[in-house]
Amino acid sequence: MRLGDPVIPLSLERFRLLRDLINRRFGIFFSDDDRYLVESRLSERLIHLDLLSFDDYYHYLQYHQDGEHELERGAEILTTNETYFFREEYQLKAFSQEILPELHERLINKRRMMIWSAGCSSGEEAYTIAMLVRDSGLFHGWDVRIFGSDISARMLAKARRGIFGTSAFRATSEDLQRRHFNPAQGSLQVNEDIRVLCHFGRLNLLDEEKIIFVGRADVVLCRNVLIYFDKRSKSRALSIIYDRLNDDGYLLLGHTESLLNLSTAFELVHLRNDLVYRRPKAGSDGF
Template sequence: MRPRRFGARTGETQLRSEEYRLLRDLISERLGLFFGPELRSSLERRLRERLGVRGLDSFADYYQLLAYGAAGHEEWDEAAELLTTHETYFFREDYQLRAFQQEILPLLAKKERKRMQIWSAGCSTGEEAYTIAMLILDSGLFEPLADWEIRVHGSDLSKRCIAAARRGIYGGASFRATADVARGRWFVPSLVEEGKSGVSASVRSLCHFAQMNLLDDERTNLVGKCDVIFCRNVVLYFDAAARKRVIDMFYERLVPGGVLLLGHAESLLNVSTAFELLHLKEDLVYRKPLASTAKP
C-alpha cells in the first residue's frame, strides 16, 4: 500500500496551500500515509473526484466532511481506495520467501504447542497471504495438518481489496512470478470468471481476511499474538510518527522470538531498537528477543 501518483489538471477546483496542509495532516493522522509536496498534485486530483461525488464546492468543505461530517466514516473508506495503490502478485520477493520457508518455518515446526499464526499486514488483494499458506503446506513440516492450528491472517486498509482476497480468483498479472508447477498444484480453473484461476480449498482453509487500519489499536488487538508478521512495502510510505507507532504495535503483537519481515527498501533504523537483527542465509529479518526488558 502506498500513495498513488497522478498528474493535476487545470481549470478545476484548486487545492489551496492551507487546504493541502489540513488534508495532508488529517490523512497522515488517520491513515498513516504521508503526502509530501511532491505528491500534492496527486492528492489534489484524486480528492477532486470526491468533491464531485459529494457535491462540494471546495477542498475545505471536503476536509470538514472527513473531520466532522456525519458521513465521514463512509467517506474515509472511499478516500482510502483513491489514495492507495495495491501492487502485488504471488511469490513476490522470492529470496525472502525462501528464507521464510527454509529457515523460519523449521524453527516454528519445533514448537511444543502446535499453534502458529502469521499476519500479512497490508495484504492487498490476498496474493501474499495465500503465498504464505502455500509455502507452509509445501514445506511438509506441519504434517499431519490436523494436529496443528495454523492461521494466516491477511489485513488491508481497502475494503475492496479484502473482498477480492476473500473471493480468491486471479488473472494473469498475479501469476507473473508463479512457476507452472505451483500454479498447477495450488490453483483450479475458475468456474465463475473465464480465463482466471481460483485458490485451492486447502490453501483457502488456512487464510482469513479482514479490513484493518494499522493505526486502529482496537482492530489490531483482535489479531492476537503472532509468530511471524509480514509487512512489506507499507510503512515505507508512512510519516515518521505513524511508522514508529505501527512498528511498536507489531512488537506487541509478536510472541517472544517472533519475526518481522519488511520490504527490501525498509528498515527499522531510527524507528526502533527493540528488535534483534537476525542474519539468515537469504535475508535479514527482525526478531523480538526471547527474553528482554527492552521496549520499542
C-alpha cells in the first residue's frame, strides 16, 4: 500500500469475522488490538479488487471462485515481516558451536542432515543456516539439505533469487558478506555454494497432509512464527513439528517464545549459549 492510499474502515464485528476465517485456515491469530494492522494492510487488497467495504471482501473470500487464493494472499500480507541475516546471534552461536558438532558426531555414519526453516519468509534464515553449516567445516561431502518453507509465494520467489538489500545485512559482519555474497543488481547475492544447500517450498504449517513431504528433520527453526498463532493452532503446529523431527532432533524458537503451557512433548536442553528444545528419544511420551 502506498502512502496516501485510502484506508477502508474495518468494524470490530467484521474484523472478528475475518480473523476467524484466517485462523481456521492458517492458525494465525489476531487479537482485537491488531484490528488496525489488519485494516491498513488489507485495504490495499480491497482497492486492488475494486471492493468498497470489508463486508464485500468477506463475501469475496467466502463465495468467489478465487476466494481461496485471495485468503492466501491476505494471510501473506498480514504475516509478512521483514527479517535479516544472522538474526538472534546468541542462538545461532549455540547452533553452530554446540548443535552442529553434536549432529556431526551423531550423523557421521549416514552423512546426511536435514534442517527445516519453518516460516522462512524471504530466505534469510535458511541461508544463514547454510553459511553456518559451510563455515563449520564439518559437513564437506555430506548430503545437507536446508529446507525453507513459507505460505507466501512472493517471499519464496525472493528467497530463490537470493538477492538482498542492505537492510538484510544489519547483523552481518563485513567478513561474512565478503565470503558468502557477491554484488548483483546494486545489492548482494548469496554465493552459489550456499544457495545449492537451500531448497524452498510453499507450506501452511497446519497442513498436516502436505507437511509429510518435508520428511524428517534433524533441526527445525520456527522462530517468530508461532507468535501469530492462537493457542490451539500453536499446539497443532508443535505437534506437527514434533512428528517431523528425528529422535534427538532440535527445535529452535524465537527468543521471546517458549513451549510453556503449549507442549510437554519436547525436552528443554540447556546449552552454553541458549536454551533450546529437543524431541526425546523413541519410547518417551510424545504428543
